[in-house]
Amino acid sequence: MENIAKKPIQPNPILLQSKELYEYILETTVYPREPEPLKELRAASASHPTAFFGTAPDAGQLMAMLLKLVNAKRTIEVGVFTGYSLLLTALAIPDDGQIIAMDINRKSYEIGLPIIQKAGVEHKIDFIESQALPALDKLLENQENEGSFDFAFVDADKGNYLNYHERLIKLVKVGGIIVYDNTLWGGTVAWPEESVPAAKRDVRQSSIEFNKSMVTDPRIESSLAPLGDGLTICRRIY
Template sequence: MDFADAKVKGNPVILQSQELFDYLLETSVYPREPAALKELREATASHSHAFYAATPDVGQLMALMLKLINAKKTIEIGVFTGYSLLATALNIPEDGEIIAIDPDRKAYEVGVPIIEKAGVMKKIKFIESPALPVLDKLLEDKSNEGSFDFAFVDADKNNYYNYHQRVIKLVKVGGLLMYDNTLFGGAVIAPEAEVEDYKRPFRRGTIEFTKAVVADDRVELCHICSGDGVIICKRLY
């Protein structure tokens, strides 16, 4: 994705360019990318919606975050072919658990053979469903509240705040929540009239989510220009 140069206090800062992103991948990400993740990334490349997948630098960031907090129990909303799911499964303990929710089993099955070969399928509970009903069902059982260490959200952007309102109850105090695609291909800074009609609800949802989560005093956050934008939240109470 190409971003124009920005100026901060008069100093030019390159937020990101395709060339800079490629440099980052080639020098810092691909040399450390596990073979299973590389295989899944390459298997996903031929999919008609390959751009849905989390970018490898986001996968690397997730791996570090998971290890920093010693995450064991996680939840993922939006799975696609499973790149971020596999990244999580590779970086939690053998007795770790991931609840993974997505209505598209066909896309998930692209990654299943690779996940099985990596030996981490036993950590995954895949639920074929829209996410909100599953989250509401989980919250009906009070024992689920505060029981998750980590959450990753990469689904329909116009529902991000609805997901946030539920997931923050599931993640423990001190746990982390990551939201992907929070720059939405640069559409967040484009005039709405210049954005394709079908993308406008997702653009608005992304912008409104960002405003809402920034105002949410239950979290400490960092919004970074990695991949297509990532907001990382730590639950404070």
């Protein structure tokens, strides 16, 4: 029987190969369905010196669908920046839903806050200005929080992804979803280390270790989707 696992990988002509193709995807399938508040928030964030921190719109589109597929009502967001992913979550969950959002920088969050308020969804958001680990640990101090969240999104310091995962796997219910952003780290996870700029090497190594860990974690099913800068989608199975 042919050993498929060792069969040489053939180039996939459908994989994203150019800036023009990415723009085609955005213009034809993402932007036409992007809610107006998200367009406005994206525009308001564009001049920020670290605008690239924001969630990619194509990744956001998939996240919104996942939120609706699991009927998410109670969610966690680790890392908020100006609030694009926070707003899309608030728009996707029901009116009595709740998002516990944590970030060390309230000033960035306040860039998007007027748009969130105008969209009429601020009441769903509990923003905590804090490092994420102590905030997550505080949630876990209340046993009623364990297994009570439907969805979590992580887009914060990449070196702590494994630490966040150990806490979120307790907070998110069986069947719930945890999504991690930037898990391809600009593609550097596949580069030889000597080809990676020195400033990116630590996070590259953390990303490699995280990706390996997700594959071997028996508590989840996972998929690394090449959207934005890499989106790892985990479903808790026990």
